[in-house]
Amino acid sequence: MLWSQQGCNGLAQLPASLATLKNLVALDLSCCYSLHTLPASLGTLQNLQILLLSCCHKLKNLPVSLCQLSMLRLFDLSGCSSLEVLPDSFVNLDHLEILNLSDCTKLKKLPRPVGSLQELKYLNLSRCSGLDLDVMYLRSLANLKCLTLSPVTEYQSFPRSFLFIDIYLQWSRWWKRSQFHPQCNPKVGSLHSYRCHEQSIIDMLLSDGSDEGDITSDQIVTSICIVGESGMGKTELVHRIYNDQMILDAFNLRIWVYMCDKRRLLEKIAEFTTCAYCSNAPISVLEEIVMEELSGKRLLLVLDDSDVESHYFWGDVRKLLSVCAKGSALIVTTKSSDIAKLIGAMQTFYLSPVSKEECFMIFKEHALGGLDMNSYPQLESIGWKVVEKSGGNPLCIKALSGLLCHSELGYEIYMFVHRTLPALRLCYDLLPSHLQQCFRFCSLFPKHHIFVKHHIIRLWISQGFVLPEEGNQPEDTGLHYFDELVCRSFFQRCPFRTDQDDEYVMHELFHDLATSVSKNECLRSEEPFCSLAENICHLSLVLSDFKTVALAKEARNLQSFLVIRGSFPVVRILPSDDLYMKFGLLRALNLSYTDILELPRSIGNMKHLRLLALNSTKIKGLPFEIGQVGTLQTLELKDCCHLTDLPESTSNLTKLRHLDVQKEPGNIKVGMPHGIGQLTDLQTLTEFNIGNNLSQCSVAEFKNLNGLRGHVHVTGLENIKTADDAKEANILGKNFLESLTLEWYYNDEDIDDGLCQEIANNILQNLQPNSNLQKLVVQNYPGNLFPLWMQDSYLSKLVSVTLDNCYGCSKLPYLGDLPSLKSLFIQRMNSIESFEIGSSSLATEEERPPRYPSLEVLTLWEMYDLQFWVGTSEGDFPRICRLSISRCPRLRNLPPLRSLVHLSVHCSSQVPSFSELPSLESLKIEGFNKIRSISFPHQLTTLKKLEISDCKELSSMYAYSLSVSDSRVVRCPKLDLVGSSLEDHHRKKVDGGRNIPTRRSMVLKTATYTDLQVDSWKWEKHGEKNIFASNLVRSYYRCLHRNSTGCCATKFLQPNDTEPNMLSAMYIYEHNHEFPNEPNLELSAEPATTRKRKEPDVPSDEHTSKRQLNS
Structure with missing residues (x-):
């Protein structure tokens, strides 16, 4: 039995009837701020095992009758700031295992025979600044496992003998963190009880209604609602669906938004789709941007943790989704079943408490990390009793299980569990003090904040929360702290940023707990x-x-x-x-x-x-x-575009460990002062810019920065005069570097200097990195030979290589023997004529292993002389799944790539021939302005998705053997699909009214609005709007055949920004009836919308956007 009066501020004393509760096991009186005395009758509760009195600020003393609580195992007096003394009879609590006296600032001493507490395992004396402790008292505590003292407590406040407590306890420090088992951090798995929900939702999302006959506009978006209490696993369920591979393949766009009002929803969608912050824009402008960006795309929108019960809000959401392609979907998670009615959900899934058997499986996974329960028989009974009291709440089970896997408590924790929040409070109370203060600090961040692991660790270190460990850097210890909180479920992986393995979120229940326990600081x-x-x-x-x-x-x-x-x-x-x-x-x-x-x-x-x-x-x-x-210790100046130099005094910051001056490409680099090499504690240095005069740093200053970790971008390599200077940088000695970028900058007149090329060759040879390197980027290299260290298996851990604008090289380095290489990006290498797969190995062709054994992604951009693949055999590239080729006009064929799944070819004069691609599922052809016909080989039996765009002269396509499920033909005005196997599929897309929009930007040679027939279509005006931040007016027109044929074609017409006498038009969606000629229109040089994701700079010719090149 548990009796809780937690937070009863008006409770000054306990009722006499309390003594009648003979079977009471747990008594929670925490945060009863007015409680000043405890009755003597408290000693009659013979079965009491847990007594929580934390934050009872007025409690000054304890009754002597406490000695009669012979079964008491946990006693929490933390935060009893008025408590001055403990009665001597306190030492008769023979079964006491946990005693928390933290923040008892007026406590002067412990009972003298404290050593009689033979079962005491955990003693917390944090911030007991007035305590006069004789270390001799602790010598006889034979079972003491953890003694916690505040790291900020002044040593002078304790007797000098206390400084030698490590001698008596045989510890190297005054504190000892609880055990952390690496195996207790299990992989996230789906709950068996919800697995049927998961599959049903996936099936609904993948069904676009194509087999359901006619479909009305209201049914174009699939709306699903998931209802459940906090901690039941709503977000985790949607997380698994959101990242399912079939969902990734089916949807053009996926957006996850934690619930908010209309403005914030529009802002988040606009920021996601445009990569620009739009918070200062009016709602009408945001709405226009969002509608344009979502138009015609198959969207999966997740609104997590919804609590908005407004018909108007959900009407606005439906309006946004109405412009999306057929098959789009809305998933809403909420604690309220009323929300499902408001959104008009097609189906609502209710997450009920999970079964006891599954709760026990969660318990085993989180407490033992998959180890055999038979090896820990004492935990089985504990586990079942925890399950019994958990109410089937998965979060509660995970939190308590994480508590167990980090402790050696022998008592049965199941007694503590009554309801979810008290259980989570228990998990906090039993955290080691160093983790408690780290957790409390996180309350400074708003709900649903994305925690970047290394950022929060640096903040913890700045506050002194991360205590020194012999042989470990503070960052390593802080990482251990963070991982421990993850294991205890205080943090969870960010559900919608799976590509970022260092981003986490905190569940709202834990956030509420952090806010509650930190309100005083x-x-x-x-x-x-x-x-x-x-x-x-x-x-x-x-x-x-x-x-x-x-x-x-x-x-x-x-x-x-x-x-x-x-x-x-x-x-x-x-x-x-x-x-x-x-x-x-x-x-x-x-x-x-x-x-x-x-x-x-x-x-x-x-x-x-x-x-x-x-x-x-x-x-x-x-x-x-x-x-x-x-x-x-940390100086962050990232993306400070106006910052040009660091002051000379920066070299005096000898304790600096992290210096971030990284900027977006194209911005002026930040100059480094002379003396930067004195900062030998540096672990993070995002950019090292070598200067060309004595006041700026030289490459030699890189020599002593051997503690650098992560990524370093070294620029200004053109300022290195000799190869010996490069060797002095000692990049080879940077054992902890994971990623290295080497960048030169030369003027055009320097690139043909043969002597410069030879010097550059030797410099790059002497910039050899450590064999632990995982990512290498070489930019603007002026040499004509790549170094030997790049051309064998020396860099055995290298995962990614980028070669950008190495204009002097006529041959690629031999990278085929790198065993771990997964990604290879080669760009602007105009002198390369062949992609040679050859190797420096002496093995015969029959004996040699496959080249590029781990390569998964290969990108070739702007290699205008590339013609051939040399030395390839069928066994090479055994794992390649994605190939992107752009602006390689002379490339004629592709090698046999039997595992290739995705192929993109952009902006060339001819489509390379390909036949041996038995696994190809996705093919994209874009920007081939001169080709008139395309013929697909009959071997492409696995092809599912075909996209052809911006091929102005393309008039015929031979694809009779293809049977694709998704085809898109965009901006190919001369192409006639009649007779093609794609005809029926393409017509079905158009007739459904939600074909992917063709967005064309055009300039009309007419000077007035009156001549609306210049494009041969018949339009009707349906509105106009003032353009934000200008005096111009935009007019909106719909196809006159909208009612008769369902044509969704739309035209926006407005004066040109620079020449008001000219008119600009933007067309969205193709007409689904006769296609007319457009003799009086000119295609503009730029795409209709310029709000695109940031990608590497590439020429914008051939009407090809950067986002398209990377898709």
């Missing part, structure tokens, strides 16, 4: 704050609208100030002159995405600052005084 404000409580140490600002924030308030205890980017990208910060003196204790300052232009010189007075982040600001430089902040 952390404040997350969504409004400009006016005053701060004195006890607030960590402050974050999350603004949902444009606000001006004046930071002139006194907050002398503030240790963290973070501006968290909400839905509005820029916050105006007005710092006062003495701001950095008033915030003198700050350890972490994040002003990223604000409009700050400069830092005041008083920044040098921040003697405790460890992390400074100014990412994506317009700051032009740092003051010289930044070099006086000797404690600085």
Whole structure:
């Protein structure tokens, strides 16, 4: 039996009737702030095993009768800030295993015979600043496994003998973290109870209604609602569906949005589809952008954790989805069944509590990591009893199981579980103190915030939460902390960013818990704050609208100030002159995405600052005084486009561990000062820019930076004069580097200098990296030979290679022997005539192993002289699945690639011949302006998807043997599909009214709106709108045959921005009836919409967008 009065602020004393509860096992009186005494009758509860009194601030003493609680195993007195002494009879609690006295600031001493607590395993004395502890008391605690002391406690507050506690306890430090089992972090699997739901939903999403006869416009979008309480696994279920391979293949676009209002929904969709922040745009403009971007695409939209019960909102959602292609889908997860009715869901799935058997399977997986339960018989009974009390909630099971796998507790935790939140609170209470403070700190971030692993770890380190471990770097220890919280289910992998393995989210229940337990030290404000409580140490600002924030308030205890980017990208910060003196204790300052232009010189007075982040600001430089902040460990200046140089004093930041000055391609690189090589603690240096004068850093300064990890982009290699200088950089000694970019920059007049080529050859040879390297990029290399270290299996761990604009080389390096190479990108290598698969190996053709044994993705761009593949055999490229070829006009054929699944060919004069592609499923042909016919080989029996676009002269296509399920022919005005096997399929797409839109941008040679028949179609005007930020008016026209044939063709007409006398038109969707000539129209040079994803710079000719080249 459990009796809980948690959070009863008015409870000053316990009722006398409590003594009658003889079978009471757990008593929770935590956060009863008015409770000042406990009755003596408490000692009559002989079966009591758990007593929680945390945060009872007025409780000054405990009754002597406590000694009668002989079965008590867990006693939590944390946060009892008025408690001064424990009764001596306290030591008679023979079965006590866990005693938490953290934050008992007035506690002066422990009962003298404390060593009598022979069963005590866990003792927490964190932040007991007034405690006078004699270490001799602890010597007889034979079963003590973990003693937790605050890392910020002053040593002077304890007797000197306490400093030698490691001698008595035979520990190397004062604290010992609980055990972490690597095998306890299982792979996410689908719950058996929900597996039928998963398959049913996938089947619904894949059914586009093509076999259901006529379909109305209201049925074009499949709407599904998933209802369940928090923690039941709604997000995890949708996560698995969202990333299912069949779903990935079926949908052009997938968008995941945590629930919000209309504006935020429009902003998120616009940001996702355009890669630009649109928060300052009016709703009408956002709506227009979204409608344009979604038009004709088969979309899967997930609205997670919905709570909006507004008919108007869901009407707006349906309006957005109405422009999508047939087969689009909406999935909504919610705790309310009323939402399903509002959205008009075709089917609603209710997630009921999972069965006891499946709960036990979850328990085994998370507590034992798949190990044999027979090896841990004592856990089986515990597991079943935890299951019994869990209510079938998967999150509750995972959290408690994670608790078990990190502890050696022998008591039965099942007694603690009553309802979900108390169980999660228990998981927090039993965290080691170093993990508790890391978890509390996360409350500074809003719900559904995406945590980037290394960012949050750097913040933890800045606050001193990550304690030193002998032989480990703080980042490694912090990573261990994070992984432990992941294993305990406090963090979960981000469900919609599977390509990023370092991004995580926190479940809303855990976020609520973090907010609850941190309210006395952390404040997350969504409004400009006016005053701060004195006890607030960590402050974050999350603004949902444009606000001006004046930071002139006194907050002398503030240790963290973070501006968290909400839905509005820029916050105006007005710092006062003495701001950095008033915030003198700050350890972490994040002003990223604000409009700050400069830092005041008083920044040098921040003697405790460890992390400074100014990412994506317009700051032009740092003051010289930044070099006086000797404690600085992290300096983030990413995407500061106006920043050109770092001050000379940067070399004084000898404790700096992370320096990020990376910018988007095309921006001016940040100059490095002389002396940067003195920062020998650096682990992150995103860019190392070699200068050409004495005031800038030389390549020799790279020599001592042997602790660098992750990725380094070395630029300015043209400033290296001799090969010996390159060797002095000692890149070979950078054992921890995973990714390396080597970039030169030369003017046109330098590239034909033979002497420069020879020097460059020797320089690159001496820039040999360590064999641990996983990714290599070589850009603008002026030499004519690649080094030997690239051409054998020395780089055995290399996964990705990019060769970009190595214009002097006429031969590619032999990369076929690299055993781990998965991705090869070759671009702008105009002198290459053949792709040679040859090797330096002496093995005969029969004996040699397959070349490129692990290669999966091969990209060839802008290789204008490439003609042949040389030395290929049937066994080469055994795993290749994706090949993209762009602007290789002389390439005539492809080698036999038996595992190739996706082939894209762009912007050439002829389509390379291909026959031996038995696994090909997707083929894209784009931008072939001169070809008149295409013939497909009959061997393409596995082809499912065919897309042909921007082939202006293409008039015939021989594809009688093809049987594709998805074909798209776009902007091929002369192509007649009559007689082709694609005819019926193409007509079906058009007749359905949701064919992929053909978006054409045209300039009309007429000067007035009146001549609307210039394109030979008959239109009717259905509205007009003022164009945002201009005086121009856009008119909207629909095909006159809309009612008779269902034609969805639409035309937008508006004056040209630069020449108002000219008119511009944009057409969306093809007509589904007779196709007329358009003699009076000219195709514009640019695509109709310029809001595209950021990709590598490529020429924009042939009406080919960057996004299309990469698809």
